[in-house]
Amino acid sequence: MTGFHLNLSLLTPGHFRHAWRLPHADPLAQLDVDHFTRLAEAAEDARIDAVFLGDGPALGAGIEHAPGPGLDPLILLAHLSGATEHLGFVITSSSTYNSPYNLARRFNALDHVSKGRAAVNIVTTGTPAAAANFGLDDHPDRDTRYRRAHEFLDVVTRLWDAWEPGALVGDRTSGRYADPSRIHAIDHRGEFFSVRGPLPVPAGPQGRPVIVQAGGSEGGLKLAGDFADVVFTVAQTQAKAVAFRDEVRRRATAAGRRPDDVKVSLGVVVLVSETAAEAQRRAEELYATLPLDSLVAALNTGLGLPADAFGPDDPIALDDLPDRSGEGAFSVGFAESTRALIAERPRSPRELVRRSAGGSGHRLLIGSAPQVADDLERWFRAGAADGFTIMPADTAVDFENFTRLVVPILRERGLFRSDYTARTLRERFGLRRPGRDVAGRPALVPPAADPPGDPGRHRRSPVPERP
Amino acid sequence: MTGFHLNLSLLTPGHFRHAWRLPHADPLAQLDVDHFTRLAEAAEDARIDAVFLGDGPALGAGIEHAPGPGLDPLILLAHLSGATEHLGFVITSSSTYNSPYNLARRFNALDHVSKGRAAVNIVTTGTPAAAANFGLDDHPDRDTRYRRAHEFLDVVTRLWDAWEPGALVGDRTSGRYADPSRIHAIDHRGEFFSVRGPLPVPAGPQGRPVIVQAGGSEGGLKLAGDFADVVFTVAQTQAKAVAFRDEVRRRATAAGRRPDDVKVSLGVVVLVSETAAEAQRRAEELYATLPLDSLVAALNTGLGLPADAFGPDDPIALDDLPDRSGEGAFSVGFAESTRALIAERPRSPRELVRRSAGGSGHRLLIGSAPQVADDLERWFRAGAADGFTIMPADTAVDFENFTRLVVPILRERGLFRSDYTARTLRERFGLRRPGRDVAGRPALVPPAADPPGDPGRHRRSPVPERP
Numbered sequence: 001m002t003g004f005h006l007n008l009s010l011l012t013p014g015h016f017r018h019a020w021r022l023p024h025a026d027p028l029a030q031l032d033v034d035h036f037t038r039l040a041e042a043a044e045d046a047r048i049d050a051v052f053l054g055d056g057p058a059l060g061a062g063i064e065h066a067p068g069p070g071l072d073p074l075i076l077l078a079h080l081s082g083a084t085e086h087l088g089f090v091i092t093s094s095s096t097y098n099s100p101y102n103l104a105r106r107f108n109a110l111d112h113v114s115k116g117r118a119a120v121n122i123v124t125t126g127t128p129a130a131a132a133n134f135g136l137d138d139h140p141d142r143d144t145r146y147r148r149a150h151e152f153l154d155v156v157t158r159l160w161d162a163w164e165p166g167a168l169v170g171d172r173t174s175g176r177y178a179d180p181s182r183i184h185a186i187d188h189r190g191e192f193f194s195v196r197g198p199l200p201v202p203a204g205p206q207g208r209p210v211i212v213q214a215g216g217s218e219g220g221l222k223l224a225g226d227f228a229d230v231v232f233t234v235a236q237t238q239a240k241a242v243a244f245r246d247e248v249r250r251r252a253t254a255a256g257r258r259p260d261d262v263k264v265s266l267g268v269v270v271l272v273s274e275t276a277a278e279a280q281r282r283a284e285e286l287y288a289t290l291p292l293d294s295l296v297a298a299l300n301t302g303l304g305l306p307a308d309a310f311g312p313d314d315p316i317a318l319d320d321l322p323d324r325s326g327e328g329a330f331s332v333g334f335a336e337s338t339r340a341l342i343a344e345r346p347r348s349p350r351e352l353v354r355r356s357a358g359g360s361g362h363r364l365l366i367g368s369a370p371q372v373a374d375d376l377e378r379w380f381r382a383g384a385a386d387g388f389t390i391m392p393a394d395t396a397v398d399f400e401n402f403t404r405l406v407v408p409i410l411r412e413r414g415l416f417r418s419d420y421t422a423r424t425l426r427e428r429f430g431l432r433r434p435g436r437d438v439a440g441r442p443a444l445v446p447p448a449a450d451p452p453g454d455p456g457r458h459r460r461s462p463v464p465e466r467p
Numbered sequence: 468m469t470g471f472h473l474n475l476s477l478l479t480p481g482h483f484r485h486a487w488r489l490p491h492a493d494p495l496a497q498l499d500v501d502h503f504t505r506l507a508e509a510a511e512d513a514r515i516d517a518v519f520l521g522d523g524p525a526l527g528a529g530i531e532h533a534p535g536p537g538l539d540p541l542i543l544l545a546h547l548s549g550a551t552e553h554l555g556f557v558i559t560s561s562s563t564y565n566s567p568y569n570l571a572r573r574f575n576a577l578d579h580v581s582k583g584r585a586a587v588n589i590v591t592t593g594t595p596a597a598a599a600n601f602g603l604d605d606h607p608d609r610d611t612r613y614r615r616a617h618e619f620l621d622v623v624t625r626l627w628d629a630w631e632p633g634a635l636v637g638d639r640t641s642g643r644y645a646d647p648s649r650i651h652a653i654d655h656r657g658e659f660f661s662v663r664g665p666l667p668v669p670a671g672p673q674g675r676p677v678i679v680q681a682g683g684s685e686g687g688l689k690l691a692g693d694f695a696d697v698v699f700t701v702a703q704t705q706a707k708a709v710a711f712r713d714e715v716r717r718r719a720t721a722a723g724r725r726p727d728d729v730k731v732s733l734g735v736v737v738l739v740s741e742t743a744a745e746a747q748r749r750a751e752e753l754y755a756t757l758p759l760d761s762l763v764a765a766l767n768t769g770l771g772l773p774a775d776a777f778g779p780d781d782p783i784a785l786d787d788l789p790d791r792s793g794e795g796a797f798s799v800g801f802a803e804s805t806r807a808l809i810a811e812r813p814r815s816p817r818e819l820v821r822r823s824a825g826g827s828g829h830r831l832l833i834g835s836a837p838q839v840a841d842d843l844e845r846w847f848r849a850g851a852a853d854g855f856t857i858m859p860a861d862t863a864v865d866f867e868n869f870t871r872l873v874v875p876i877l878r879e880r881g882l883f884r885s886d887y888t889a890r891t892l893r894e895r896f897g898l899r900r901p902g903r904d905v906a907g908r909p910a911l912v913p914p915a916a917d918p919p920g921d922p923g924r925h926r927r928s929p930v931p932e933r934p
Contacts, residue, residue: 020637020644027637027644031668033580057568059667063645069667072569075545075576082549098569101524101600102539109542113500132663133568170487170494175758177487177494178530196599200526200536201498291642 003415004380005049005387005429007090007265008402010039014395015269015357017066018289025396030070033079039399040080043087046403047417049428050088050119052232052389053077057097058129065291074106081114088117088425090212090230094125095152096145097134101195103152104159111204116424119210121232122223124149146219151190153211153227158186160208161435162198206426207433212265216244216336225251229431230263232389236341236355236363241266241384263429266385268376269357269364271393272401276368283366286393287354296349302335312353315346337361362391369405376406377415470882471847472516472854472896474557474732475869477506481862482736482824484533485756492863497537500546506866507547510554513870514884516895517555517586519699519856520544524564525596532758541573548581555584555892557679557699561592562619563612564601568662570619571626578671583891586677588699589690591616613686618657620678620694625653627675628902629665673893674900679732683711683803692718696898697730699856703808703822703830708733708851730896733852735843736824736831738860739868743835750833753860754821763816769802779820782813804828829858836872843873844882 012030013019020027029035043051053073060068070076077089089110093103103120110118124145131139140148167182186197213220213228224231231248235241241264249259271286273279297307304322321339338361341347357364365375376388392398410416422428479497480486487494496502510518520540527535537543544556556577560570570587577585591612598606607615634649653664680687680695691698698715702708708731716726738753740746764774771789788806805828808814824831832842843855859865877883889895 018642021639021642023639025639027639028635031579033582036580057572057667059650059665063650064647065642066644071579071668072573072576075541075573076580078542078545079549079577079580082546097566099564099566099601102565105524105539106542109539110546112498112538113503113543113546115500129663132661134566135661137661168495172488172490172494175485175488175532175756177533180531183526183530194599194602194604196596198526200524201538289642 003410003417004376004385005263005265006407006410006416007050007052007088007387007389008039008043008048008399009052009054009389009391010036010395010399011054011391012036012070012395013067014393014398015362015391016286016289016393017062017068018291019286019394019396020067021289022285022394022396025394029396030067033076036076036080037083039395040084040087042400042403044084046407047420048087048403048407049387050090050117050425051077051080052090052121053092054121055092055094055123056125056127056130057094058127058133061127061129062291062294074110078110078113081110081117086117086420088119088210088428089114090119090121090210090232092121092123092214094130095122095149096125096140097130098152100152100155100193101159101197101199104156105199107156107209108160108199108201108204111206111209112201116205116426118204118206119212119230119425121212121214122149122153123214124219142217143219146215146217146223148192149219149223150226151192153223155186155188155190155193155195157208157211157227157434158188159195159197159199160203162186163202168202206424207435208426210426210429210431221247221251224248224262225255225257228262229426229434230265230429232265232267234267234337234362235384236337237344238379238382238384240337240340241379242382245383245385258432260430261432261434263386263431265387265389266379267362267389267391269362269391269393270372270398270402270406271364271366272369272372272398272406274368274405276371279366279368282394282397290353292350292353295353299338299349299353303338310349312350313348315348316342316352317346318343335361337363357391357393364393366393369401369409372402372406373409373413373415376410377413380415470877470884471843471852472730472732473874473877473883474517474519474555474854474856475506475510475515475866476519476521476856476858477503477862477866478521478858479503479537479862480534481860481865482829482858483753483756483860484529484535485758486753486861486863487534488756489752489861489863492861496863497534500543503543503547504550506862507551507554509867509870511551513874514887515554515870515874516854517557517584517892518544518547519557519588520559521588522559522561522590523592523594523597524561525594525600528594528596529761541577545577545580548577548584553584553887555586555677555895556581557586557588557677557697559588559590559681561597562589562616563592563607564597565619567619567622567660568626568664568666571623572666574623574676575627575666575668575671578673578676579668583672583893585671585673586679586697586892588679588681589616589620590681591686609684610686613682613684613690615659616686616690617693618659620690622653622655622657622660622662624675624678624694624901625655626662626664626666627670629653630669635669673891674902675893677893677896677898688714688718691715691729692722692724695729696893696901697732697896699732699734701734701804701829702851703804704811705846705849705851707804707807708846709849712850712852725899727897728899728901730853730898732854732856733846734829734856734858736829736858736860737839737865737869737873738831738833739836739839739865739873741835741872743838746833746835749861749864757820759817759820762820766805766816766820770805777816779817780815782815783809783819784813785810802828804830824858824860831860833860836868836876839869839873840876840880840882843877844880847882 055073056069073091128139162184164182188195210229212230213224214232245264252262300309522540523536540558595606629651631649655662677696679697680691681699712731719729767776
C-alpha cells in the first residue's frame, strides 16, 4: 500500500463536546438522523474507508453541560448502511456489557446486509456508571475486563467461523438445504461464558467482520496481537506512535500472524479551514466553550494527582507525576500519551487541555488544508500509522471541511484513493481473510469420514455436548 | 377506525419453510439483503403498516431440510429503515436472552433513526436450543420466562420514560445542555434485573416504540394487559379469535387501560393468485414440499401424544387428546388453536399439517384475491381482529401477490388506507402515546422544588442510589 486509510468519526457535536454552543451548531444534532446521513454521504463521496462511532452504555457524566454517548451506534450505523453503498462502518461495542452470541450474530447480520462493510471496535468500557445499568454493583477492574474481552473475541470469532464454506447446500432435487456435518458447535466453556453455537446462518462477505481494538494497556495489546485487524490508538508524539506501531506488529508476530495483518489507525482531532488564520480563529472560539476548571481538575485526577494539584497555568513537569497507575480515570493510552507530552517539557494544564481537545487525549491538529495534509503525510512516512481516524474538532464544520478540502490534496499526492475498488472493507484495508480450519472440531452430526486439516491454534479440548 | 391495519411478514422462504425447493425460488434468499429491500419497497408502495420478522437466537432444528431463523432481525430491519420512509418495523426480540438496558437503548435508537417507525415484538423464546448459547444449562420454564418478560418490559418502559419532555435544554447562552433534575434514574432492583438507568438520550418520536406481544399463555395475557400495544395471535376459528380479542380487551381494562389501547393482529398464512384454480395448484405444489412424516410426528408430540400415536390419515378426535399441557412442544396459542379445529370435528394429521402451513399453527387462507379480501373482511367485521399479520405461504410469490392483488380490493372497499398520513407507526395504529409521569421519581440531582403529579401505577419504593 502506498497510501493510507482514512476513517472519520461521526461523534457529534465533535471532539470538542461543548461545540454545540457555537452559533452555527444545532444543539440537538446528536439525535438527528438526517445530520448523520449527510455526513455518511459526504464521507462516501470522498471515498473515505469507514465512518467510526465511539460509545459507552450510560448517561454521560457531564450531561448538564454537553452531550455524552448518543444513539446506540449499532442501530444508527446499520441504518446508515441502508443509505450508502461502499462506506465502511466501525461500531464501538462493549465486551463487558454484551453477550458474545448476540454480538456475533448482529455483526454477522450487518456484514450480510451491508455486503461486507462491517467492523466492530471492541472496547471493555472504562465508564464505571455502565455497571449499574447491567446488574453489577461494581465496575469490573481492567484486568478482569480484558480477560473477559479476550474470551469474548475467542467465542465471537469461532462463532463467525463455525459454518464451513459450502455448508449451505440448497439442493432442490434432494431437498438437502444444509449439511449439518459442516456446521460446527463451538461448545465453549470458559471463565466468563458458556456458548454452544453455532449461529443460525453462515458468515457474510468478509468471512469475519473487521475487528478493531482500541486499548493501549497490556491486556489491550494482547487482544490486539491475538485478534485485532486494526488498532485504533492515541499518541501526542510521533516517536510514541512509531514505537507503539512497532510494538503492535511485534505482538502480531508473537501470536503467529504477520506484521501486516494488523493495521494501526491513529486518532487525530482535526480542525481545518480554508486558511490557517481562519483555523486559528475557530480554535479560539472552541477553546472558549471549554469549562476549564472542571477539565483541569479531571486532568490532575487522570494523571494520578489531587484534583487541585495544578492550576490552569502552573507548569507540570515529569518529576511532579506519581508512578504510573493502571487504574486512573484516563485510559492507559491517554495517560501515557499525556505523560509523553510532559516528558518533552513542562506544560500547563491549560495547554494540555487545549491540545487534547477538551480532555479526550487525542492530538489536536489545527491548520489550513495543505498544513493538515502535510502533517498526516509526515506522520505516515515516519511509520507512525497505517492510516488515521480523523476526529472532527467541530463536526458540523470539520467533517465536511476535511472531505472537501484535505482529501483532494491527499489524492493529488497519491496518498489516498480516487475510487472504491475493493469488494469489502476488509479488502480495502489490505487485510487477509482470517479464519480457522473448523473441520477438525466436533460437528453437529458426525461427518462421514474424519476430515484432514490443522485444527488451528484456537483448538480446545472437545467438551461433551449438552443434552 | 373503519378499516384495519396490515402487517406483512418477511419470513423467507415463507411460512411453508420448504418453499425454497420450488423452481422459482432462490434457495439463499434468506441471506440476500436485496430480496428484503424489494419486499420492503413493495410493502411501502402498498401503504402497508409494517413489516414483521419472527426470530429465535439459535440454529434451526431442521436445518438439513429447510432454513430456520435467519439474519438478526434488529440489524436487518434497521438497515431497511434506511431504504424506506413510512414503513413500520415489527422486530421480534427475546426478553429471555437480552438485557433490558441494551434492548431499551437499541429500540430508542431505532425510533430516532426511523423517525417513529419502531416496534418491538417481545417473545420469551420457546426454543430450548437457545439456552446453551447464553450460558444456561437448561431452558427456563414458561412461568419463569414470563415473570422475567414482565419485569423486563417494566424496566424497558421506565427507561424509555426516564427523560421528561424538555429535559434536553440546549441553551447556548447559559451553556446548559440538559437539566439533570428532569432526567430520572429508574433504580430498579427486582427478581431478575438491577438497572439504574437512565438511557443516554431522550425518547424518540413515538415516546415509546410500539410494544407487540405474541404469547397466548396466562403469562402472555398478563403481559398483554399490562404492556402491549398490539397482540399478535393465532386462531384457526373465528369464534376463538373473537373470544381471544374480547379477553385481551378485558385484560387491558383490568390493568387500568382502555380496551382500544390494545389492538389484536391476527396471523394468517396467505396463498393468493390471480385465480382460485391457480392458487389451488400452487397449494398442491407447496404441500408436496412438506416432509410429512416428521411433521405428523411433531404434531402428535405438540398435542401431548406419543410421536407415532396417529398416522397421516388417522382422524384425531377431541376425546383422543390428553389434558392440556402447559409445556408442550407447541406454544400455548398454537396448541389451543389446533384443539379448537379438532373440537369442530375429527381431523387427520395430514389435514391439520396442511392447514397449519407445515406446522406453524397459523390458519391457511388459499384463494383468488377477491376470495382473500372477502375472508379478511368477514373476520374483521365479526370482531375477530383489529388487523392482520399476513404471513406469505411462499414469500417469493405471495408477498407481492398480496400487495399487488389484494390490497387494491381492500382499498376499494374502504377497509384500507390509500396513503400514509400519520406521523408515526403508533399514530397509524390508532394508539395513544403512553408514558408515566416520571416527575415523582428520584431525580439524578434533586429538583429545585418538589414537582407535583401522580407517580403512576408503576411507581416503586425509592431504592438508594448506588455509589
